[in-house]
Amino acid sequence: MRATLFVTCLGDQFFADACADSAELLRSLGVDVDVAMGQTCCGQPAYNAGYWREAMRMARHTVEALADAEYVVVPSGSCAAMLRGGYAELFAPEGGTAVAELAGRTFELAEFIVRVLGVEDVGSGLEGHAVAYHHGCHALRELGSREEPLTLLGNAGAELVEWEAAEECCGFGGLFSAKLPEVSAAMADRKLDTLPGPDIVTSADPGCLLHLSGRAAQRGNGPVFRHVASVLWEAANGSP
Amino acid sequence: MEVRSRDYAARARATLRDEPGVREAVIGATVAFDRHREQAYGEVDADAWRAWASDVKGHALTNLADYLEEAERRLTENGVVVHWAETAADVHSVLEGVAAAHGVRRVVKGKSMLSEELGVNAALQGQGIEVVETDLGEYVIQLFGEPPSHILGPAIHRSLHDIQQLFHRVHGTPLDATPEDLAAAARSALREAFLTAEMGITGGNFLVAETGTLALIENEGNIRLATSVPKVHVALVGIEKVVARWSDLAGMVQLTSRAATGQAVGTFVSMIHGPRRDGEPDGPEAVHVILVDNGRTGMLADESTWEALKCVRCGACLNVCPVYRQTGGHAYGWVYSGPIGAVLAPGLLGLDEGGTLPFASSLCGACTEVCPVRIPLHEMLLTWRRRAVEAGMAPTTERVLMSAYAAAAKRPALFRIGAAGLRLLPSAVRRRLPFLGSWLSVHGALPWSRPSFMRRRKDGPT
Amino acid sequence: MRDGILTRIRSALAGRQAVAHPGVFVGSPPSGPAIEAFADRFRAAGGEVERFSNMDEAGDWLDGFEHAFEGVAAGADVPTELATHLPSRPAREAPLGVSMARYAAADTGSLVLDSHGGQLPQLLPPTHLVWVRADAVVATLGEAIEAARGDLPSALALHSGPSKSADIGRVIVTGVHGPGRVVVGIVG
Numbered sequence: 011m012r013a014t015l016f017v018t019c020l021g022d023q024f025f026a027d028a029c030a031d032s033a034e035l036l037r038s039l040g041v042d043v044d045v046a047m048g049q050t051c052c053g054q055p056a057y058n059a060g061y062w063r064e065a066m067r068m069a070r071h072t073v074e075a076l077a078d079a080e081y082v083v084v085p086s087g088s089c090a091a092m093l094r095g096g097y098a099e100l101f102a103p104e105g106g107t108a109v110a111e112l113a114g115r116t117f118e119l120a121e122f123i124v125r126v127l128g129v130e131d132v133g134s135g136l137e138g139h140a141v142a143y144h145h146g147c148h149a150l151r152e153l154g155s156r157e158e159p160l161t162l163l164g165n166a167g168a169e170l171v172e173w174e175a176a177e178e179c180c181g182f183g184g185l186f187s188a189k190l191p192e193v194s195a196a197m198a199d200r201k202l203d204t205l206p207g208p209d210i211v212t213s214a215d216p217g218c219l220l221h222l223s224g225r226a227a228q229r230g231n232g233p234v235f236r237h238v239a240s241v242l243w244e245a246a247n248g249s250p
Numbered sequence: 251m252e253v254r255s256r257d258y259a260a261r262a263r264a265t266l267r268d269e270p271g272v273r274e275a276v277i278g279a280t281v282a283f284d285r286h287r288e289q290a291y292g293e294v295d296a297d298a299w300r301a302w303a304s305d306v307k308g309h310a311l312t313n314l315a316d317y318l319e320e321a322e323r324r325l326t327e328n329g330v331v332v333h334w335a336e337t338a339a340d341v342h343s344v345l346e347g348v349a350a351a352h353g354v355r356r357v358v359k360g361k362s363m364l365s366e367e368l369g370v371n372a373a374l375q376g377q378g379i380e381v382v383e384t385d386l387g388e389y390v391i392q393l394f395g396e397p398p399s400h401i402l403g404p405a406i407h408r409s410l411h412d413i414q415q416l417f418h419r420v421h422g423t424p425l426d427a428t429p430e431d432l433a434a435a436a437r438s439a440l441r442e443a444f445l446t447a448e449m450g451i452t453g454g455n456f457l458v459a460e461t462g463t464l465a466l467i468e469n470e471g472n473i474r475l476a477t478s479v480p481k482v483h484v485a486l487v488g489i490e491k492v493v494a495r496w497s498d499l500a501g502m503v504q505l506t507s508r509a510a511t512g513q514a515v516g517t518f519v520s521m522i523h524g525p526r527r528d529g530e531p532d533g534p535e536a537v538h539v540i541l542v543d544n545g546r547t548g549m550l551a552d553e554s555t556w557e558a559l560k561c562v563r564c565g566a567c568l569n570v571c572p573v574y575r576q577t578g579g580h581a582y583g584w585v586y587s588g589p590i591g592a593v594l595a596p597g598l599l600g601l602d603e604g605g606t607l608p609f610a611s612s613l614c615g616a617c618t619e620v621c622p623v624r625i626p627l628h629e630m631l632l633t634w635r636r637r638a639v640e641a642g643m644a645p646t647t648e649r650v651l652m653s654a655y656a657a658a659a660k661r662p663a664l665f666r667i668g669a670a671g672l673r674l675l676p677s678a679v680r681r682r683l684p685f686l687g688s689w690l691s692v693h694g695a696l697p698w699s700r701p702s703f704m705r706r707r708k709d710g711p712t
Numbered sequence: 713m714r715d716g717i718l719t720r721i722r723s724a725l726a727g728r729q730a731v732a733h734p735g736v737f738v739g740s741p742p743s744g745p746a747i748e749a750f751a752d753r754f755r756a757a758g759g760e761v762e763r764f765s766n767m768d769e770a771g772d773w774l775d776g777f778e779h780a781f782e783g784v785a786a787g788a789d790v791p792t793e794l795a796t797h798l799p800s801r802p803a804r805e806a807p808l809g810v811s812m813a814r815y816a817a818a819d820t821g822s823l824v825l826d827s828h829g830g831q832l833p834q835l836l837p838p839t840h841l842v843w844v845r846a847d848a849v850v851a852t853l854g855e856a857i858e859a860a861r862g863d864l865p866s867a868l869a870l871h872s873g874p875s876k877s878a879d880i881g882r883v884i885v886t887g888v889h890g891p892g893r894v895v896v897g898i899v900g
Contacts, residue, residue: 551720
C-alpha cells in the first residue's frame with residue numbers, strides 16, 4: 011500500500027517534525043510513503059474567506075499534485091476535510107471525476123490508520139501520561155472522526171483527561187483569527203482556561219495547535235502542545 | 251431597530267476589552283443552556299425529530315402562499331382580524347390604528363423578537379403609548395435601555411450584581427436582594443401593568459393553517475396574561491411561522507422546547523383561536539394578527555438560503571456558538587445574533603447592511619449540528635461570504651494578498667521562497683504586516699520549524 | 713399589500729420542489745402507565761400531584777387542602793363535587809384558583825386547559841389547583857392535542873408546572889407571573 015503525504019502549508023512551516031513523524035509512523039505500519047513535492051496550500055484559507063475563485067485555482071493545483079497518489083494522508087483534519095468535502099462544493103455542480111476520486115482516497119492521519127489500515131494499537135509509550143485531546147472542528151464534524159485519535163492514544167496507554175471544552179472550536183478558523191484576533195484569542199482562552207492540567211495537549215490540526223500554543227505562550231503559561239503524529243510516533247518508540 | 255452590524259469587529263473588541271463581565275455571564279448561561287439541550291436531545295430520537303421538524307417547516311414554506319391563505323380564512327372564521335404588512339412602517343401603522351380604535355394608553359408585551367426587529371416599542375411610545383415589557387429578562391433590559399442580547403434569554407449578558415443595582419435604583423430593593431426578591435419586585439410592578447393595560451402585544455411561535463391557531467411557548471406566564479387580561483390582543487407573526495396542520499403542533503412545541511431550554515415542553519403553551527366567545531367568562535374582546543413580510547419573501551426566493559426561514563428561534567445555535575459566547579449578542583449590532591443572526595442579516599437586510607456578520611464565525615459547524623430544523627447554518631455563512639467577496643465588499647489589501655497567495659500557491663518554488671522571505675523579516679516588521687501583524691498581536695512568536703519539512707525533503711530523505 | 717406579498721411568495725417558489733409533509737409526529741410515549749408517567753414529569757417540573765380513586769376521596773382531601781386559603785376563584789366548569797367551600801373572589805385577589813383540565817399528557821407532563829370556564833383563575837392566583845379525570849390522562853401530547861381538535865375554544869393552554877424564570881442570575885425562580893404552586897388532583 012502506498013500513501014502520499016500532504017503535509018499542508020502550516021505543517022510544512024511549523025510542524026516539520028510532525029510531518030516527518032507521520033511518514034515514519036506510516037512506514038512502521040508497513041505503508042510506502044512518499045511526499046508530493048509539488049504540493050503547496052489546499053486553498054482552504056481562501057475558500058473559507060469567500061474567495062472561491064482563488065480557492066479553485068489552489069484546488070486545481072492540489073488535485074494535479076496529488077494525481078498519482080493511491081491514498082492521500084493528511085496530518086490535518088481541516089485540510090483533509092477541504093480535499094474531501096470542500097473541493098466537491100467548489101466544483102459543484104459540474105464536479106469532475108478527479109475531484110471525486112481524490113475525495114475518495116483522502117484521509118486524516120489517525121482516520122487512515124484506524125479505518126484504512128485497521129490498526130488500533132501503535133505502541134504503548136504513553137503509559138503514565140495525562141493527555142488532553144483537542145478535536146479540530148473539521149475532523150470532528152466534517153470528517154466525522156471523533157473516536158479514531160482517542161482509540162490510538164488510549165491504546166498507547168495515555169490517560170485521556172476529561173476536558174469540558176474538548177469539542178469546542180479553538181478560534182483559529184484560518185483568516186478568522188487574523189481578522190478578528192480578539193474574539194479568536196478569547197475562544198482560545200476558554201479552551202486554555204478549562205484545561206484540566208494534562209502533561210500534553212495534542213490534536214490532529216497544525217492550525218489549532220499553532221493558535222492554542224501561540225496563545226498560551228502569549229499568556230505565559232500552558233502545557234506542552236504536540237501534534238498527534240509526533241505523540242503517536244513517539245508512543246510507538248517507547249515514550250513521548 | 252437601528253442596525254449597526256457593520257461595526258461588528260469594533261463592537262466585539264470593545265465588549266471584550268471594556269466589559270469582561272459580559273463574556274463571563276454569557277459563557278455561563280450558554281454553556282448551561284447547551285448542556286440542557288444536549289441532555290434533552292439525548293432522551294429522545296433527536297435526529298428523527300429534527301428531520302421531521304425540518305420537513306414540517308419545509309413543507310409549509312414550499313407551499314407558503316396557499317397555507318397563508320388558509321390561515322387567513324381560518325383566523326377570520328375564528329373572529330381574528332388579519333392584517334398584512336410588508337415593512338416595519340406598515341406594522342407601525344396597523345398598531346397605531348388598532349390602538350386608537352380601542353383607546354389604548356398602555357401596552358403589555360410578551361417577548362417577541364419580531365417586535366424588536368420592527369422597532370415596535372419606539373413607534374408606540376412615539377404615539378404617547380406606554381409600553382411595558384413583561385418577560386422578566388425583557389423587563390430588565392427595558393429598564394437598562396438595552397436591546398436583547400439573546401433570542402431566548404434577552405438579559406443573559408447581565409450578572410445578578412448588575413440587576414441588584416438596577417432594581418435598587420428602580421424598585422428600592424436591597425443591594426443584596428436574592429433573585430427571588432428581585433423577581434417578586436418585578437412581579438408586583440408588572441401585575442399592576444397587566445391589570446391596567448388595554449392591549450397585549452405578542453409574537454407567535456407557530457401559526458397553524460388548518461385551524462387558525464396561534465401558538466406561543468413560554469415559561470413565566472406573562473404571555474398567557476398578555477393574551478387574556480387586556481381587552482385587545484395583537485400578535486406579530488412573521489409569514490414564515492406558518493405550519494400546515496393542527497397535528498404539527500405537538501411535535502413542534504416539544505422539539506422547540508428541548509432545543510431552547512432542554513424542557514420536555516415550555517411551562518406554558520397558549521393556543522389561541524380568537525377573542526372571547528359567548529359564554530366564556532374572560533379573554534380579550536378583539537384579537538388581531540399581523541402577518542409580516544419585512545424581507546422574508548426576498549429570502550424565500552434565494553435558492554441557497556431560503557431554508558433559514560425554517561428557524562424556530564430557539565437560540566440553540568447561539569448557545570453552542572463559540573464566537574457568540576465571547577461577546578454575547580450586542581456586538582452583532584442587530585436583533586438576531588449568533589449563527590442564525592449572521593445568516594438572516596444579509597438575507598433580510600441585504601448584503602450591504604448585513605454582509606459583515608457572516609464573517610463573525612470560525613465556521614466550526616457546531617450550530618448546524620444542534621439546529622432543531624437542520625438549517626445548514628455554517629454552509630449558509632460560507633455562501634454569504636462568497637457573495638460578499640464577489641460583490642467587491644472585501645478590503646483591497648485582503649483582495650490583493652489573497653490573489654497573490656493563490657498565484658504563489660500554483661508555483662511551489664515561489665510559494666516556498668515567499669515563506670522563507672517571511673522568516674527572514676525582522677519580527678518588528680512582521681508585526682506591522684496586514685493579517686500576520688494582527689495575528690501576532692494576540693499570540694506569542696511564530697514557532698517556525700527550522701528547516702521546514704519540504705526543505706528537509708529537498709536536502710535529503712526524511 | 714396582501715396580494716403583493718402572496719404574489720412575491722408565488723414567484724419566489726416558482727420552480728422550487730415542494731417538500732412533502734412528513735406525516736404525524738411520532739414522539740416518545742412513556743413506557744409505563746400514563747398516570748404514573750404524568751405524575752413523575754409534573755413533579756419533576758416542580759408541580760404537585762394527588763391521586764384519588766373517586767370524587768368522595770377527592771372531596772375529603774379538598775376539605776383539608778382549602779383550609780389554607782381564605783378565598784377562591786374557580787373556573788365555571790369545575791364540577792360541584794370538586795368545588796371548595798371558600799368564598800368566591802375575583803381572580804386578581806384570590807389566593808387560590810381552581811380549574812378543570814380537559815386532558816393531561818404523560819410524555820410532557822402537561823395539563824390541557826381551556827377558556828370555557830375562564831382563564832384568569834388559571835393564571836392570577838398564586839396557587840392553582842387543577843382537577844383532571846383519570847381517563848383523560850393520555851400517553852402523549854400528540855394524543856391530547858388530537859383529542860381536543862373537535863372543540864377548539866378561544867384559548868387552549870398547556871400548563872406543565874409552576875411559572876418559572878431563570879432570567880436573573882440563572883437562578884430558577886418560581887411564581888414569576890403565573891402561579892408559583894400548582895397542584896393536580898387526578899380523580900377516578
